[in-house]
């Protein structure tokens with residue numbers, strides 16, 4: 001067994017500790033998932049239930065019908081006709097109710113409920129703290145959003161219908177049989193006490209398998225997306241094989257679980273259907289014995305035989321239906337978990353900053369248990385550039401995340417113009433800050449749309465102006481359809497620097513008073529860097545700018561430089577002042593200068 005397989009197996013839930021959801025809770029979950037049509041869904045379920053009861057009664061009416069036709073020397077046509085009419089009426093009502101119950105599907109309520117659920121999930125992605133969102137893998141999220149919602153919720157009513165019919169119709173038929181022959185009715189009812197323990201025996205195992213399968217599906221989805229997205233990097237580092245191996249492990253793990261679940265399912269189903277069949281045979285045997293002893297007439301036995309044949313199959317299917325409901329329930333649990341993540345608390349009344357200086361006051365922050373910032377304090381003056389420098393992992397990006405409220409600090413405050421970021425409405429805060437990252441995410445849409453997404457209401461002229469200011473025109477005009485070229489179709493045709501400039505054009509169009517630059521030129525060659533640097537110069541004019549940089553030469557002109565290390569602002573000042581202070585910054589600067597000279601010397 002390889003390492004990955006071992007990890008997967010170690011993470012499998014222990015059957016002893018699997019929480020078995022009571023059926024009532026499952027029903028509540030199903031009703032909730034049908035929002036905003038929960039009442040219509042409940043009405044459909046009631047109709048199916050009523051239909052199942054009436055169907056059971058209609059089946060039981062075969063006994064008096066047969067008795068009227070076959071008992072005695074001549075058939076009692078009058079009574080037989082009455083029973084026949086009753087059976088017909090009941091059957092008609094059953095069909096009408098079933099037809100009406102299907103309105104939930106036909107009238108598009110099911111589709112609308114699915115749409116509503118997906119919208120709520122989408123809304124939740126927007127509301128939930130970004131840090132929590134980023135901690136989930138894209139593929140796993142899409143497995144919940146697409147797979148769980150579509151695959152599992154489309155057939156809920158049909159499955160619930162199968163379950164209700166399979167249980168209720170035989171039960172009602174057996175109860176009604178008591179009226180004509182209590183012994184036979186009782187024998188039929190005994191099938192249920194035999195089946196219920198079987199179901200109780202099977203359910204924990206079934207739930208465990210279903211949850212493991214769902215877990216494996218989700219991970220497999222995540223692995224596939226990660227693999228395809230990272231293929232270029234993997235190829236470059238010649239690691240496609242090893243990662244393909246990992247993906248293969250997940251797929252094999254999924255396959256193994258599927259085989260196991262099939263095997264266990266088949267075994268359990270064989271046991272259950274054998275018990276059901278055996279129960280039916282026992283009823284027949286008892287009936288035949290009572291007929292030979294003169295305690296039961298052949299007509300009643302013949303009628304009951306027909307009933308047994310009618311409901312044996314739906315009864316056996318009940319267990320398959322419960323298995324599918326377990327799948328639906330597991331999907332709903334995952335959906336509920338995602339929906340239950342609370343957004344960050346909003347301080348009231350909401351405030352609007354009028355100034356754009358930024359202050360971090362004694363901020364302490366830990367990712368889960370790992371402390372990253374401890375007593376971080378800094379003041380970033382408005383309309384000037386502050387550079388965050390320092391060793392990797394020192395907490396620079398975390399500082400900017402707290403400003404953008406991807407998470408809240410455990411202690412201390414972050415303010416913009418004296419207003420706590422927790423009192424600024426999320427949409428407004430979002431409008432206040434533009435970010436240019438090292439990796440630019442471009443959507444598969446036109447170049448025009450990719451820039452305009454920063455301010456959807458912007459006119460074409462405004463988008464063009466932003467692109468011009470970000471020095472994008474020279475490459476946009478070279479593209480096959482110019483502004484209307486789809487980014488996906490340009491493939492690798494946009495260089496790193498061009499992508500960066502598109503990102504800067506977005507930021508210019510957004511026109512936010514605060515700009516965060518997270519090493520935007522770190523990966524660029526000298527020429528692209530120069531072009532991007534020119535675009536940045538336009539962007540940062542008259543704005544409060546935070547720039548994260550490793551290459552100190554790029555930020556030597558910043559109004560203020562803060563050395564962030566071990567979660568604290570160790571030194572603050574201008575380049576000259578910090579060099580004169582001969583502290584940490586001066587040491588970092590000297591080291592980079594030495595490295596530069598060494599590179600120049602060895603070139």
Ligand SMILES: Nc1ncnc2c1ncn2[C@@H]1O[C@H](COP(=O)(O)OP(=O)(O)OP(=O)(O)O)[C@@H](O)[C@H]1O
Pocket residue numbers: 367370372390391392393394395396397398399
């Ligand atoms: N989402 C996260 N969950 C857990 N730990 C994290 C997370 N993001 C960052 N960290 C950890 O917090 C520490 C600080 O990270 P941060 O990215 O803020 O540092 P940095 O100074 O920006 O580093 P770099 O210069 O390498 O980008 C690091 O040790 C990092 O591993």
